[in-house]
Amino acid sequence: MDSTVSAYSEKLREMSVLSLLCSCLYSQPLPNTFPTLFEDMEVKSLNKRASGQAFEVILKSPTEPSPERPQTLALPPQKKEPSLGELQKRLEAAEERRKSQEKQVLMQLAEKREREKEVLNKAQEVNNNYSKMTEEKLNHKMELIQENRMAHLSALKQRLREKELHAAEVRKNKELHTELSG
DSSP states (O other): OOHHHHHHHHHHHHHHHHHHHHHHHHHSSOHHHHHHHTTTTEEEEEEESSSSEEEEEEEEOTTOOSSSSSSOOOOOOOOOOHHHHHHHHHHHHHHHHHHHHHHHHHHHHHHHHHHHEEEHHHHHHHHHHHHHHHHHHHHHHHHHHHHHHHHHHHHHHHHHHHHHHHHHHHHHHHHHHHHHHO
16 A cells, blocks of 8 residues: 555656656647556546646556456465464463463563662661761760760869869968968
8 A cells, every 4th residue: 555655646747847847848748648658547637727737647446457458466375264273272371371471571570679689688788887886986976975964073073172272271370371371
């Protein structure tokens, strides 16, 4: 069908060029010019346009019998009925294809599940590592804070002892001074 349509369109293109040439050379077209060139087309002249020559193209179907062309239609060969054995073989082959496709689909699903498991395990591992590192950092910070607090408290205690010793010395000096003066 496509080849017939393309052949007709090619012939129409050729006809338009031929028509242009004919209209330039001859003021009146020759009546039997086109039918001799193209057997599967018929061209009728129309005098409907005042500006120039007009024509109508009638395409004949390739299967339309014509007296000039002998009838050479080849009927398609009739299909023979397949035997029971052939049908059984076809059925078995179709079943094998179906099983093979089902097996491939199941393998793809299994691979997909495996990849999903791997991704999930990796995400869980990353999450656990992050949690561990965060916990270690927090413990380290708490230890540093505790050490700083203990150092600060010991420094405060030391200053308090020094102040108590200084206060005791001042009281002792005062008592000495009051005994001496009095």
